[in-house]
Amino acid sequence: MSILQNKRVEVINLGKEDYQKVWDYQESIFKQTIDRKIANRKQEDYTLLLPTENYLIFCEHPHVYTLGKSGSLDNLLLDEAGLREHHAQFYKINRGGDITYHGPGQLVAYPILDLENFFTDIHKYLRFLEEAVILTMADFGISAGRIDGLTGVWVDFEEGAENPRKICAMGVKSSRWVTMHGLALNVNTDLSYFGHIIPCGIDDKAVTSMQAEIGQEIDMAEVQNSLQNHIIATFGMELGQ
Secondary structure (H helix, E strand, C coil): CCCCCCCEEEEEEEEECCHHHHHHHHHHHHHHHHHHHHHHHHCCCHHHCCCCCCEEEEEECCCEEEECCCCCHHHECCCHHHHHHCCCEEEECCCCCCEEEECCCEEEEEEECEHHHCCCCHHHHHHHHHHHHHHHHHHCCCCEEEECCEEEEEECCCCCCCCCEEEEEEEEEEECCEEEEEEEEECCCCHHHHHHECHHHCCCCEECCHHHHHCCCCCHHHHHHHHHHHHHHHHCCEECC
């Protein structure tokens, strides 16, 4: 663990923004954090060490499909013409996981954290993100949880449930215990776009949104505020800059 543990997190709201621009922005912060860690390890004078920063980025994206390192292109059911017809982009990216969709009405959270400020366990990190989403869903009257062996958050998740539906997908990258990418929570998402992929490579389960479960449009700002608060509380963070 770092001798300079910093539990403060800066929240950044990017609004509706192009996927590539946000990816580049993440990469720049990710690299700066890793560079600081490398410089600290080379520094012999402990009084000159600088703590790493933590960031929580929120945004929405235009229609886009992203394929993780372990994913199969066969899980994208649109060709180039189909992507143009649906005004969607496609990127192969450097997170874990398979294919997923981002679009309007979906709340995306990208935590760029130095896990040495908290704990060094990627599985625990994913479970903490899931827990924050589960608590957020409870705030809106939606019962959600985990399914063994599958990353993400689900409705009708209990063993034996007839129609489990994924409401939040996750995929992360980590290097030197610094994270990037994150989670995508379907709030008022147009679920028809998931019909053009095999989401996360899982072909026997459906997807859903908060709007579909509740039966009305949900205020995105309220969801973001709830999720932000639960992430901060679950990780024991302090809100700051």
